[in-house]
Amino acid sequence: MKRLFAVLLSCIFLLALSLPVFAQSRAKALVEAQCSKCHGIKKVTTASKTPAEWSVTLDRMIKKGAKIEAADKDAVLQYLNTLNK
Numbered sequence: 001m002k003r004l005f006a007v008l009l010s011c012i013f014l015l016a017l018s019l020p021v022f023a024q025s026r027a028k029a030l031v032e033a034q035c036s037k038c039h040g041i042k043k044v045t046t047a048s049k050t051p052a053e054w055s056v057t058l059d060r061m062i063k064k065g066a067k068i069e070a071a072d073k074d075a076v077l078q079y080l081n082t083l084n085k
């Protein structure tokens, strides 16, 4: 019984560890698909912005037609902020 509990606990622990990784790979895929539609992806990957600047740029691109759901915005911003650091 104790062992089962330990196994369960490590599963939960591993899942908790991997969730942000899933969110980031989803955000990366979204950026690669959505942000290369009008201009090359280089425009995005070579940009170096502060989190506040990325937030403004992302909103502007969404208004232009980038399909980033509201629920994905945080993860996408987090990913953009890892570029050129």
Ligand code: HEC
Pocket (backbone or CB within 6 Å): 031, 034, 035, 036, 037, 038, 039, 043, 044, 047, 057, 058, 060, 061, 062, 064, 065, 066, 067, 068, 080
């Ligand atoms: C519907 C077309 C379209 C899509 C989709 C799009 N962009 Fe843009 N983007 C533009 C246009 C047009 C410009 C140049 C004019 C401007 O800056 O507003 C631009 C310029 C940029 C620039 C350079 C200007 C600046 O503010 O630094 C960046 C960075 C950028 N886009 C990032 C993104 C990201 C990130 C995404 C995905 C979330 C994206 N774009 C999706 C049309 C688009």
